[in-house]
Amino acid sequence: MSDHEKPAPGPTVIPFGPQHPVLPEPLHFDLLLEDEKVVGAIPQIGYIHRGLELLVDKRDYLDYVHVAERICGICSFMHGMGYCEAVETVLGTQIPDRGRWLRTFWCELERVHSHLLWLGLAADAFGFENLFHASWRARETIVDVAEETAGGRVIFGSAIVGGVSRDPDDETLKRCMKAVHAVRAETLRLAEVWIGEPTVRHRLSGVGKITKDQAYSLGAVGPMLRASGVDYDARRRGYEAYGEIEFTTVVETAGDCMARAVVRLREIEQSFKIMDEVVAKMPAGPVSVPIKGMPPAGDAWNRVEQPRGEVVYFVRSNGTRQLERFRVRTPTFANIPAMVEAIKGASLADVPTIILTIDPCISCTER
Amino acid sequence: MAFIPMARTAFRNFFTKPATRRYPYVVRPAFSTSRGRILNDFQKCILCSMCAKHCPANAIVVDKAQGLWRIDRFACVICGACVRTCPVKCLSISNERPRAVDFSDIAGRSQEHRREVAPPAQGAAPAAGAPSGA
Amino acid sequence: MTERETQTLEEIEVSNLVPTVDALRVAGWRLVQVLGISAADHTELNYSFGLGLQHKILRLKVAAGAEVPSITDVFLAAYLYENEIRDLFGVKIERIAVDWLGKVYEPVQGKAFSKITVAATSSEGGPR
Numbered sequence: 146m147s148d149h150e151k152p153a154p155g156p157t158v159i160p161f162g163p164q165h166p167v168l169p170e171p172l173h174f175d176l177l178l179e180d181e182k183v184v185g186a187i188p189q190i191g192y193i194h195r196g197l198e199l200l201v202d203k204r205d206y207l208d209y210v211h212v213a214e215r216i217c218g219i220c221s222f223m224h225g226m227g228y229c230e231a232v233e234t235v236l237g238t239q240i241p242d243r244g245r246w247l248r249t250f251w252c253e254l255e256r257v258h259s260h261l262l263w264l265g266l267a268a269d270a271f272g273f274e275n276l277f278h279a280s281w282r283a284r285e286t287i288v289d290v291a292e293e294t295a296g297g298r299v300i301f302g303s304a305i306v307g308g309v310s311r312d313p314d315d316e317t318l319k320r321c322m323k324a325v326h327a328v329r330a331e332t333l334r335l336a337e338v339w340i341g342e343p344t345v346r347h348r349l350s351g352v353g354k355i356t357k358d359q360a361y362s363l364g365a366v367g368p369m370l371r372a373s374g375v376d377y378d379a380r381r382r383g384y385e386a387y388g389e390i391e392f393t394t395v396v397e398t399a400g401d402c403m404a405r406a407v408v409r410l411r412e413i414e415q416s417f418k419i420m421d422e423v424v425a426k427m428p429a430g431p432v433s434v435p436i437k438g439m440p441p442a443g444d445a446w447n448r449v450e451q452p453r454g455e456v457v458y459f460v461r462s463n464g465t466r467q468l469e470r471f472r473v474r475t476p477t478f479a480n481i482p483a484m485v486e487a488i489k490g491a492s493l494a495d496v497p498t499i500i501l502t503i504d505p506c507i508s509c510t511e512r
Numbered sequence: 513m514a515f516i517p518m519a520r521t522a523f524r525n526f527f528t529k530p531a532t533r534r535y536p537y538v539v540r541p542a543f544s545t546s547r548g549r550i551l552n553d554f555q556k557c558i559l560c561s562m563c564a565k566h567c568p569a570n571a572i573v574v575d576k577a578q579g580l581w582r583i584d585r586f587a588c589v590i591c592g593a594c595v596r597t598c599p600v601k602c603l604s605i606s607n608e609r610p611r612a613v614d615f616s617d618i619a620g621r622s623q624e625h626r627r628e629v630a631p632p633a634q635g636a637a638p639a640a641g642a643p644s645g646a
Numbered sequence: 647m648t649e650r651e652t653q654t655l656e657e658i659e660v661s662n663l664v665p666t667v668d669a670l671r672v673a674g675w676r677l678v679q680v681l682g683i684s685a686a687d688h689t690e691l692n693y694s695f696g697l698g699l700q701h702k703i704l705r706l707k708v709a710a711g712a713e714v715p716s717i718t719d720v721f722l723a724a725y726l727y728e729n730e731i732r733d734l735f736g737v738k739i740e741r742i743a744v745d746w747l748g749k750v751y752e753p754v755q756g757k758a759f760s761k762i763t764v765a766a767t768s769s770e771g772g773p774r
Contacts, residue, residue, distance in 0.1 A: 187744075204568055205565075205566060207566075207593075208566050208567075208568045208593050209568070211568045211589065211591040211593060212568050214591075215589070275518060275521075275522060276518065278531075279518075279521060282531045285531075292543050292545070292546055293543045293545060294545070295545070296545045296546060296547040296605075297546075297547050297590075300589075302547055302590070302591055302592065305596075310592060310596070311545060313545070334521070338518050342518070361676055362671075362676070362721070362722075362723075363722065363723045364676055364677045364678070364721065364723035377698070381650065381699060382650055382651050382699055383650045388650070446653065446694075446701065446703070448701070455678075457678055457679050457694065459681055459692070461683060469683075470683045470684075472681050472683075474678070474679035474681070478726060478727075479678075479679070479723070481726060482722060482723040482725070482726065483723075
C-alpha cells in the first residue's frame with residue numbers, strides 16, 4: 146500500500162497551454178499558485194519555431210520578402226515592408242512617393258485589422274462572445290478592403306523590394322474609404338461597450354498592472370509600454386510617409402488591462418484619421434523601381450511600429466544574391482518578461498486576460 | 513445604463529439578415545485584384561525555368577528536355593514572384609480561386625503543360641536530361 | 647535610418663560588456679534586442695539599446711568556445727535573448743537569470759544557426 150505523504154510545502158504548479166481555448170497560438174506557462182493567487186510564472190516558448198531566419202541564405206534576396214511576409218498572418222505586411230526597407234537601405238535606393246504612401250495606407254489598414262482582431266480575442270478571453278463576434282464582423286469589411294486594394298485578405302502580398310506590387314487607383318481607394326467609415330461608426334459603438342459596460346470594467350480594471358518603471362526596464366514595447374505612461378512610438382521615426390503626417394502618440398497612465406484596451410481603441414480611431422489623410426494626399430506616379438543585380442555588402446537596421454509594438458529588423462549582405470543574415474526582433478518577444486511580471490499577484494481566472502493583453506503573436510516570436 | 517449598446521445590437525440582430533453567406537449556394541464574386549491562381553500562357557513559354565528558380569515555395573517544376581511545365585497548386589502561395597521574373601511575360605495571376613475539390617486527388621493538385629520536343633539532331637551530343645528547378 | 651533618429655555603433659570587448667551596459671542603464675537607455683550573427687570562426691553579438699529615438703549598438707566578437715557574461719543582472723529582460731543565442735549559436739553565456747538549460751527550441755540538430763566549422767573549434771565540432 147502506498148503511504149500517504151503530505152504534499153510538499155510551497156506553491157502549487159498548474160500548467161497553462163500550449164493548448165488553451167483563449168490562446169491563438171501555442172505558449173506554455175507553469176503557473177505557481179498559492180490558493181487562487183499566482184505568485185510566479187515560468188514561460189516556455191518553442192512550439193512553433195520554423196527557422197525562417199535560416200532560409201535567408203537559400204533564397205534570392207528579392208524573393209525572400211514572400212517568406213518574411215509569412216512569419217505571421219496578422220503582422221504580415223509590416224514584416225514584408227520592414228524587410229524591404231532594410232534591403233532598400235543596403236541598396237541605397239529610394240522608392241517613388243506613391244509607393245511610400247501606399248505602404249503607409251496598408252500599414253494603417255493592417256493596424257486596424259489587427260486591433261479589431263485583438264478586441265475580439267480579448268473579449269473571448271473574458272467570456273464576452275457577443276462582443277467577439279461583433280468585432281470580427283467589423284473586421285470583415287477591413288479584410289475585404291485589403292483584398293480589393295492589395296489582393297489578399299490577411300497576407301497582402303503587396304510589399305516588394307523597390308516599392309509595392311499593386312497600384313490601386315484613387316477611385317478604388319475612395320470607395321474603400323467609404324466602407325472603412327462604416328467600420329469606424331461600428332467601432333465607436335463597440336468602444337462604448339468596452340469602456341462603459343460595468344462587467345467589462347470589472348474584468349479589466351486594476352488587473353495586470355505594471356508601473357512605468359517596470360515596463361521601461363523590462364523592455365516592453367507597443368501598447369504595453371504606452372499604457373503605462375511611456376511616450377514611445379516607432380512611427381515617430383518618420384519612415385515611409387509618417388514624416389509627413391500629423392499624429393500624436395496614444396498614451397494612457399493606468400498601466401492595467403483596461404488602459405491597454407483603451408490604447409488600442411484610441412489607436413484604431415487614430416488609424417482611421419491617418420488613412421483619411423493618406424488617401425487625400427496620395428500623390429500620383431509610379432509605385433516601384435526595378436531592382437537588378439547584386440546588392441552591395443553592408444548592414445542595415447530598421448525599426449517599424451507594428452500593431453503589437455516596435456519591431457527591429459537587421460539585414461546583412463555579403464555582396465551575393467543571397468543575404469547572409471536577417472533578423473526580426475518581434476514585439477511579443479520583448480513583451481514576455483513584462484507579461485510575466487504582470488501575471489504575478491493576479492488570480493488564476495485573470496491569467497488568460499493578462500496573457501491576451503500583450504496581444505501575443507507567438508508565430509512572430511519564434512519565427 | 514451601459515448595457516444598452518450590446519442589448520440594442522442583440523435586438524437588432526433579430527431583424528437584420530445574417531452576417532454570413534450561405535456558401536456554397538451563395539458565392540461572393542472575387543475582386544478583380546484577388547490573388548487566385550497562377551496561369552501560364554503556354555504558347556509563349558520558352559521553358560527557361562526562371563520561374564522555378566525564383567519560386568519561394570518550390571512549387572514549379574520545369575523540364576526543358578521533356579517540354580514540361582508543372583505547378584503544384586497546393587504548394588503555391590500566389591506570391592507573384594514567378595510573374596515578375598518571367599522574361600516573356602507568359603505567367604499571370606488570375607482571380608479565380610481554386611476550390612477544395614481541386615485538391616481532392618494528386619492529379620487535381622497540379623497543373624501541367626506539355627509540348628512535343630524534337631529529338632536531338634544526329635551526331636549532336638545528347639542533351640543533359642536532368643530536370644531543372646526544384 | 648531616417649533623419650529623426652541617430653544610430654551609433656561601438657565595438658567592445660567581452661571584459662567591458664557588463665560595465666558598459668550598466669552605464670547605459672543608469673543613463674536611462676532601455677534594452678532593445680540582442681542579435682547573433684555567425685561566421686566561420688567566431689560569433690558576433692550585437693546588443694541594441696534605445697533612448698527616445700536614438701539607437702546604440704554594441705558589437706562584440708566572440709571567438710569559438712569563448713565565454714560571455716550575462717547581462718541579466720543589469721537588464722532582466724535579456725534572458726530570453728541570451729537563452730536563444732546559446733541554443734541556436736552555441737555561444738557559452740554564463741549565469742543567465744532565468745535559464746532554460748538548452749530547451750528553448752529543442753532543435754533536432756543543435757546549434758542550427760552556427761556556421762563555425764570543425765576546424766575552428768578544438769574539442770567540439772559545430773556541424774551546420
